[in-house]
Amino acid sequence: MTTPVRERPLSPHLQVWRWHLTMLTSILHRATGLALYAGAILVAGWALALGAGPDAYPAYMDLLASPLGRLVLVGLTLSLFYHLANGVRHLFWDAGLGLSVITSTQSGIIAMAFSVVATIIVWAIGLGQGGPQ
Amino acid sequence: MTDLRTPLSRARGRGAAGHGAAHWVAERVSAVALIPLTLWMVYAALSISAAGYAEAVAFVSHPVNAVLILLVLIVSGWHMHAGAQVVVEDYFHRTLGRSALLLLNLFVTVLVTALAVFSVLKVALGGAL
Numbered sequence: 001m002t003t004p005v006r007e008r009p010l011s012p013h014l015q016v017w018r019w020h021l022t023m024l025t026s027i028l029h030r031a032t033g034l035a036l037y038a039g040a041i042l043v044a045g046w047a048l049a050l051g052a053g054p055d056a057y058p059a060y061m062d063l064l065a066s067p068l069g070r071l072v073l074v075g076l077t078l079s080l081f082y083h084l085a086n087g088v089r090h091l092f093w094d095a096g097l098g099l100s101v102i103t104s105t106q107s108g109i110i111a112m113a114f115s116v117v118a119t120i121i122v123w124a125i126g127l128g129q130g131g132p133q
Numbered sequence: 134m135t136d137l138r139t140p141l142s143r144a145r146g147r148g149a150a151g152h153g154a155a156h157w158v159a160e161r162v163s164a165v166a167l168i169p170l171t172l173w174m175v176y177a178a179l180s181i182s183a184a185g186y187a188e189a190v191a192f193v194s195h196p197v198n199a200v201l202i203l204l205v206l207i208v209s210g211w212h213m214h215a216g217a218q219v220v221v222e223d224y225f226h227r228t229l230g231r232s233a234l235l236l237l238n239l240f241v242t243v244l245v246t247a248l249a250v251f252s253v254l255k256v257a258l259g260g261a262l
Contacts, residue, residue: 044249051252057186129183
């Protein structure tokens with residue numbers, strides 16, 4: 001393998017920057033995306049349990065309804081709504097909109113607030129129904 | 134616009150391969166599709182969260198629900214493969230480890246999606262009853 005003529009430039013990394021909100025929202029986007037990767041495996045597990053029949057399905061749902069299962073599901077709900085809201089934010093940026101410091105900070109706050117509120121609403125509805133059986 | 138760099142110069146300097154745009158666009162297209170799909174998925178999850186096996190089978194067997202579940206699985210499978218690929222490319226620079234993780238990402242996402250799609254089809258087409 002040949003050595004490159006010159007090393008490619010790297011962008012300044014985390015330690016160079018003062019912490020700011022748009023940095024946090026960016027990191028959270030990746031973190032929640034990876035969490036949802038694990039969540040997709042849980043959803044596939046649900047589909048497999050349903051396909052496996054009436055014995056496997058309640059066992060899988062009981063697992064999800066356990067304290068640890070619920071903790072994971074709350075985290076995944078939060079991750080889903082955050083990744084969704086922040087993804088919309090990214091789509092606006094890709095269209096060249098909302099890129100100023102003030103607007104991007106405000107939209108970041110909105111994305112985080114939305115994910116918390118939406119998670120509370122969904123779980124209030126879910127637990128109101130009796131939750132995962 | 135004419136590119137004055139020779140192909141060898143581009144390869145030596147590790148210049149752009151020239152096909153990153155398609156990946157970037159595909160990630161955005163799947164993101165747009167997933168906005169309504171994931172909102173529907175939350176509704177679907179709430180609909181069957183308190184239900185038992187029979188109700189869940191009935192829900193999945195409804196043609197509209199079955200198709201929407203399949204779309205959620207396939208589009209999110211595509212999207213998570215694209216997203217995780219970028220994460221690997223950003224943080225892993227040694228060829229072997231990077232290639233292994235990129236392959237693992239491809240195999241995991243395709244396997245998980247295929248298992249889930251097959252299970253949903255099996256239920257929706259009546260195999261589980």
